[in-house]
Amino acid sequence: MLKMFHKDSSFRLNYLDRNIRKLTLSGLFSLFVAAILFVYLLPFGYMVTTAFKNRQQITRNKILPMTQLTYTYEGEPMPGYRVKSGDTLPILVIPTEEGERELALVMASNGEDPNIFLDPISLNIIEWEGDVSSLPQANQIVLYRYSGENDPELGLVKSRDYPVYLLETEAGIGQWALIRSSEHIFIDTENPKAGVIKWDGDLESLEPVPAIARYKYTGQTDTDLGLEQLASYDVYQAPEGDAQWALVRRGDPEVGTSTVILAFDPTTQAVLEVFEWDGDVDSLQPVYAPQTFRYRGRDDGGIGLTRNTDYPLYEVPINGETRVLALVNVGSPNQFIEPNEDEIIVVEWDGDINELTPLYQQAQYRQVDIVDRANGLKKNEYYPMYVVPTEDGEHIWALVRQGTQTGESIFLNTQNQEIVETIRVAVDVSELTPVLEPAVYNHFSSPVPDWSLEPGDKLPLYQSPYDPEKHWALVAGYTPASGKDSVFLDPDNPEEGVFTYSEGYYASLKTIDKFDPQVDNFKLAWKQINFPRLLFNTAMIAFIGMFGTLVSCTLVAYGFARFPIPGKNILFLILIATIVLPRQVTLVPTYAFFSRIGWTNTWLPLIVPHFFANAYNVFLLRQFIQTIPREMDEAAMIDGAGPLKILTAIIVPQAWPALVAAGLFHIVFAWNDYFEPLIYTLGAPEIQPISVGIQQYNFVYDERPEMIQATSIMALVLPVMLFFLAQRYFMRGVVITGVDK
């Protein structure tokens, strides 16, 4: 042959060529199948990457487990305090020259700096030096919720709360709600149907009724003691000690009930004891509910001021003088505020707005796109606008730089929004007509900072949008909707302080990440759901069941394959027909039976039935046994071997590929089986297999996808290893029996 190839080299080339073409084709085809496989197994990629993530990394929307690098701030604290929206601050009563003021405490003094307070009305920061601990706390006052009909004349509005005062009337001292302070109108909270009264006394002399603090009980209901879950009880100071008492029930000698007291720790709110008390409730000192202020951002709800909103300025004649005020609400009266005061001072003016003179100011043009050093153009700068007369008519331009060395001023063409172009014109700027627009007050600035920097703070790092080599550390990030610019720090020069970035949303900047897989997830899952226990349970159920199914199915398959049983074919058909039977039909009585004999919450219902053969494996093994030549049985029989001896010495050694296949099928089945372990081990978590136990991460722990995946990977290891080790024999066992003989 070789010689022939030498002689006919063209044939050899052809042959090689054909082989190469064949190989290339095979390679391409295999790549195609590999591509399908890749798509088919893509969810595994999700499984593996998720198993290595922590909760934060899952929310980060990156495919790999990446952690954003941080910069640890080491410098001086800035600005030292912060108030976040949603913070609840205690309100203290502070003595000032003008009288007492109720202010919310932001930060108590550390000895050097003054105390920081927030005015709940103007939202201004107020510093006060003194001892905070000596200040009385403002109490919540009792409010009366009116539930009758609306009466606009008296100012009664249904479902509105009115403050309650102790008022002395002819009927004695009672609790009255103040409806309208200007006319001293009160309503009796005990008897609102009786109508309102007009009280002649001095309102200043009245003290509002302080509200008694309430204790919310979260424990179990106890009807004997009158304790109800989630009920609130009035709080009193205990006669001795630091504990506080919640009055659960006031004793009534006529009914024969005793007073029930729940003592609790005021700091932890933990119940100390519940007891019956025979003292006098009226002798107890009530604990009043402290008043707090909940900061909800910088808007002022009082007159409807919205942050970062323009309010037009007007010249308003008030008491003979003309004041410049910002118009907030139109109505009668119109509401204005003082634009130049730190505090919000509301001025009311009753008149026709159209008669007022609006204030004008020179219009400004804001340029946001281009930095042009040569022409002095900066980003985000405001440039005053003028009407500039040129040869081809008048233009509205913004002045960038006045009178350069060449005598020309530099203007920006504001008409063309698309292209920012600078124009140099020699004009005298002082002669130009400025472009005017109505002046406004922008309600933006409020001194309440909502960020602070302290040494040790870890700041997430972003890539600078201007220089990819540079990192920025985020101090405070805001959404675009908040209208605030995000605050950054240069980690290379922290001493330079913070700066803001206004050209985009901070979250759209590139983050500086490092690959940071969470190997600990596996350790945690191992411990948290007691994985060794689950694995042991699963393996025991699977392997004992496998042993049972192999022994019983081999016996039955041997019987069907080799013995002359009358009606064998009918029996075999019945066996095959059981495959079609839905499990649910037999499930209910079988469950009832196992439950009756006390087998539920044990492994027995999951194991014992497998010792009684099943159609799939009997069929598989019978097919295989039939391929073993009968002559071998007969030879052994002649040597005096009995049926059992033939089974163990001849059939089993020959049939082991099919046995491996059947065994592996059972393992896979038992590993995945969910329904039966679920109903039979529902009440006994300590005997559950992995398939049921893993569900804890769905139901018990609050959805932990990373833990489910980590556990799943651990659960997969054993069956996949078994499949790899056994797959050669396994395939032979299946393939041979699968052949349609």
Next chain:
Amino acid sequence: MTEVVNIPASIPREQSQVVEQHSSLHRQRVIWGWVFLAPWIIGFFAFILIPMVASLAFTFTNFQLNHPEDIAYIGLRNYEKLLKDPNVRTSLRTTLIFMVFALPMSIIIPIALAMLLNAKSLLGKAIFRTLFYMPFIVPTVSAVGIWEGYLNTQSGWLNRLLRELGLYAPDWLNSTTWIYPALLLIGIWGTGNAMLITLAGLQGVPTELYEAARVDGAGIWSQFRHITLPMISPVIFYNLILTTIGLFRYFDIPYMLKGGTGNPGNTTLFYNIYLYKNAFTFQDMGYGATLAWLLFVLAMIVTVVLFVTARWWVYYAGGETS
């Protein structure tokens, strides 16, 4: 998932070559035969026949698992309830509609995959075979966990890919429309076994048939249509029967995905989930058994219909029909 490997429709005939001449030896072997069959016969009575009869008996009672002593004969009341129960109709319709979509898929995909894996020019067959089979070994709970994340509306890989391609990214698991495609996708992962059986069937097709066809000038499609399909039709039939039964008792995946709630909007209230709720959550075994028997009767009717149609399309090389 079922532990299934074979083709019951082609049961080889008993081909005993041992001539049992000695009648006492014959009797002895008959006895041995019964002894070997004993485990299955006992199991058949204990775990199939008696429970079936008992289950039928339960349908005429108000048997409550938590109060077994209160069991009483209530006539046909469970059947009346069955006819009036709107959830039975809803859940049956859900199951049947899902079956209409899932059946063709679970027949065609294993054939397509097996054909690919059986191709002569495929390199590294063993590895491909193992990897395509692998999802079948994944515990169903894990598989559901994986798909839940993979199909997540926001962070799921599939939706990221769809968004990258500028396509519509549906809310797979919470939309009443998209939940079914999602369940179908998850179901594809369970086809490993059917693929293996089909592959075994493909390997059993004698190569001479293809050679003869090629000599006759038959193209690839013609070979597939006139040789492969008829030759593996018993395997297809087998897969069809098992998938049909499997879909009638479809439970694990929707139960784990939605905790048996039937969300979104009762779209995952499959018949078996409703059965499970009645029998095990409400402990109403009498009604549960009635529901189970309805399922059994329906599954039986469909199976018999399939068997009848098999005469016309399932081809047995040995000339046997069963």
